[in-house]
Amino acid sequence: MRYLLRKMSSVIMTLFLVTVITFIVFEIIPGDPIAAKLGIEADKVQIEALRKELQLDQPLIVRYKDWIGNALKGDLGISIRFDEPVINLIQIRMMVTSRLALIALVITIIIGVPLSIITAKYDNKGIGIGTSIFSQIGMALPSFWLGILMTYLFGLVLKQFIPGRYVPMEQNFVQGLNYLLYPAIAIAIPKIAVVVRYLRNAIMDQTNQDYVRTAYSKGLRSHQVMVRHILRNALIPVITIMGMIIADILGGSLIIEQVFTIPGIGRLLIMGISNRDFPLVQGMVIYIALIVIAINLLVDIMYHFIDPRIKLN
Amino acid sequence: MNQLLDVKDLSIAFETNEGLLKAVSNVSFQLHENAILGIVGESGCGKSITAMSLINLLPSNAIVSSNQMLFNGMDLRSIDKNKLYEIRGKDIAIIFQEPMTSLNPLMKVGQQITEMIRLHENSTLKEAKQKTQWMMKKVGLSNVKKLYHSYTHELSGGMLQRVMIAMAMICQPKILIADEPTTALDVTIQAQILELMKQLNKENHTSIIFISHDLGVIKEMCTEVMVMYLGYCVEKADTSVLLKHPAHPYTYGLLQSIPNPKKGKSRLYAIPGRILKLSERPKGCPFCTRCKRATEKCRTQLPELQEISTNHFVRCFYPLDHPQN
Numbered sequence: 001m002r003y004l005l006r007k008m009s010s011v012i013m014t015l016f017l018v019t020v021i022t023f024i025v026f027e028i029i030p031g032d033p034i035a036a037k038l039g040i041e042a043d044k045v046q047i048e049a050l051r052k053e054l055q056l057d058q059p060l061i062v063r064y065k066d067w068i069g070n071a072l073k074g075d076l077g078i079s080i081r082f083d084e085p086v087i088n089l090i091q092i093r094m095m096v097t098s099r100l101a102l103i104a105l106v107i108t109i110i111i112g113v114p115l116s117i118i119t120a121k122y123d124n125k126g127i128g129i130g131t132s133i134f135s136q137i138g139m140a141l142p143s144f145w146l147g148i149l150m151t152y153l154f155g156l157v158l159k160q161f162i163p164g165r166y167v168p169m170e171q172n173f174v175q176g177l178n179y180l181l182y183p184a185i186a187i188a189i190p191k192i193a194v195v196v197r198y199l200r201n202a203i204m205d206q207t208n209q210d211y212v213r214t215a216y217s218k219g220l221r222s223h224q225v226m227v228r229h230i231l232r233n234a235l236i237p238v239i240t241i242m243g244m245i246i247a248d249i250l251g252g253s254l255i256i257e258q259v260f261t262i263p264g265i266g267r268l269l270i271m272g273i274s275n276r277d278f279p280l281v282q283g284m285v286i287y288i289a290l291i292v293i294a295i296n297l298l299v300d301i302m303y304h305f306i307d308p309r310i311k312l313n
Numbered sequence: 314m315n316q317l318l319d320v321k322d323l324s325i326a327f328e329t330n331e332g333l334l335k336a337v338s339n340v341s342f343q344l345h346e347n348a349i350l351g352i353v354g355e356s357g358c359g360k361s362i363t364a365m366s367l368i369n370l371l372p373s374n375a376i377v378s379s380n381q382m383l384f385n386g387m388d389l390r391s392i393d394k395n396k397l398y399e400i401r402g403k404d405i406a407i408i409f410q411e412p413m414t415s416l417n418p419l420m421k422v423g424q425q426i427t428e429m430i431r432l433h434e435n436s437t438l439k440e441a442k443q444k445t446q447w448m449m450k451k452v453g454l455s456n457v458k459k460l461y462h463s464y465t466h467e468l469s470g471g472m473l474q475r476v477m478i479a480m481a482m483i484c485q486p487k488i489l490i491a492d493e494p495t496t497a498l499d500v501t502i503q504a505q506i507l508e509l510m511k512q513l514n515k516e517n518h519t520s521i522i523f524i525s526h527d528l529g530v531i532k533e534m535c536t537e538v539m540v541m542y543l544g545y546c547v548e549k550a551d552t553s554v555l556l557k558h559p560a561h562p563y564t565y566g567l568l569q570s571i572p573n574p575k576k577g578k579s580r581l582y583a584i585p586g587r588i589l590k591l592s593e594r595p596k597g598c599p600f601c602t603r604c605k606r607a608t609e610k611c612r613t614q615l616p617e618l619q620e621i622s623t624n625h626f627v628r629c630f631y632p633l634d635h636p637q638n
């Protein structure tokens with residue numbers, strides 16, 4: 001209970017600060033949403049009308065008060081650029097991005113975890129050095145570069161998909177999956193390297209522990225010892241990293257969405273910023289902050305479930 | 314008495330950065346049904362690894378060789394993997410030296426016992442759970458329903474050791490290896506645990522290999538004793554014989570260093586000199602660097618293990634206190 005209260009108050013503080021900062025940043029950076037919307041040849045009357053409508057004639061504090069008042073009621077306002085409720089815009093795009101992130105996460109786990117187990121099992125020098133070199137390289141590869149490489153290889157050479165096109169899953173599930181698969185792989189590769197690097201070490205650390213010998217002495221086979229005993233213990237130091245990876249995957253997808261022209265949150269954010277569409281950006285900032293907070297919470301909860309020694313407090 | 318275990322010329326070496334280190338040399342021993350065999354010696358003399366090698370639990374850098382390792386007529390050196398998995402836990406179970414670290418910290422202690430049952434017996438989860446709680450009660454744990462769901466960090470060392478014993482005994486193994494089961498515990502709990510093991514030995518006819526560095530404890534527990542020094546078996550006899558007529562100077566030293574409140578000695582005896590590292594093993598008798606009676610012969614030649622009276626073996630050129638000497 002105390003844990004929840006403390007967590008909640010820190011969440012509220014974070015959200016408050018984040019929104020204030022974006023408001024201030026938007027005030028400081030050059031650029032004008034009205035010019036972006038009406039073009040430079042718009043006449044004075046039009047400009048004035050829009051300025052009033054967007055409350056740009058009011059002081060910052062008043063605007064923030066209005067905005068937060070509405071936001072608390074669940075109304076994030078109307079996008080200047082798209083003339084659509086911000087919530088709708090975000091929700092549609094969020095579906096795309098979260099699918100992309102989910103696929104990338106699944107790939108990361110189903111390849112990263114077994115690879116860690118296998119490389120940890122062969123505790124010889126060659127494999128050790130090989131693994132660490134490959135994971136160093138993998139971690140150093142930027143996602144966008146992998147994205148470009150994959151667009152070239154799978155898009156242009158092997159013709160697995162058409163670069164620049166996007167098919168939503170709702171329209172055609174298989175096609176849609178295909179269009180998300182390659183960007184997901186581009187996101188996943190560096191993350192797999194991170195997982196292998198940390199999880200392999202964690203597994204090797206655990207393998208020498210006394211309780212593992214006890215497990216063998218009971219007559220468990222090595223895969224049973226691995227799954228029932230070692231893996232869970234090895235995951236503890238990796239959970240935090242997993243949280244960072246999930247946040248990173250969401251972040252990484254912002255860039256990858258540009259490379260693969262996927263209409264997700266990343267592209268929406270970039271459009272919002274370049275059009276100085278502050279209701280939209282403001283709304284997205286809240287959304288992203290919420291996601292990061294949710295991931296943090298998830299990591300805490302996962303710790304709690306995996307490690308009985310940790311009490312939430 | 315039937316021989317349950319017959320090990321001949323067991324040697325163990327480790328591949329390390331400093332080269333090949335010999336840790337156990339030509340150790341032979343037998344374990345009879347219902348017997349409690351004690352293995353005693355100072356820290357590092359190879360007691361644990363000798364026992365672990367029986368069911369192949371040594372780390373991968375260990376090289377084990379022997380002329381024979383018979384369990385119930387089966388050669389443990391050549392059995393296939395499946396048979397080995399079956400023997401582990403079911404026929405030969407181990408209580409490890411460190412109760413605090415030898416159980417999985419993330420698994421409920423009850424589940425760790427239940428896992429053993431489910432592995433070797435065809436029983437439903439519910440039956441296994443009941444059996445676990447029954448056994449936990451039997452080893453002297455109370456409030457077992459709640460304890461079943463506890464984790465290692467919530468229990469004391471004594472309780473964990475009882476859990477270990479319950480786990481090792483649950484499938485009624487033919488052989489129980491107890492590797493210093495009480496070293497990590499305080500004295501009152503020590504006595505209770507020892508009593509418990511004796512009782513299990515009587516009731517279930519489980520033979521025990523009891524490892525300790527304390528001859529005082531061995532004296533209470535064992536029917537036979539093997540004394541080890543630097544990887545060698547230096548003396549082996551029935552407990553009563555060994556206590557009355559220790560033939561090896563090292564055994565004599567160990568006996569001297571058992572605290573005896575009746576004699577009211579104020580100072581405890583300690584064997585002079587230090588324990589050697591594996592890499593420093595002398596060419597001759599392993600004990601020659603600390604032996605008052607050592608001669609030039611002791612320093613250059615390794616004495617053979619000889620039978621000085623029935624079932625009393627000693628590895629010394631000049632055995633003590635023997636009718637023929």
Ligand SMILES: Nc1ncnc2c1ncn2[C@@H]1O[C@H](COP(=O)(O)OP(=O)(O)OP(=O)(O)O)[C@@H](O)[C@H]1O
Binds near residue numbers: 327355357358372410
């Ligand atoms: N994996 C290993 N690599 C190298 N040497 C090892 C290894 N395991 C054990 N040894 C060495 O083997 C020797 C015997 O170890 P063992 O654990 O059997 O001693 P012990 O008699 O049980 O001592 P203690 O009373 O401290 O438990 C020790 O000197 C130890 O250093």
Ligand SMILES: [Mg+2]
Binds near residue numbers: 360361410492
């Ligand atoms: Mg030991």
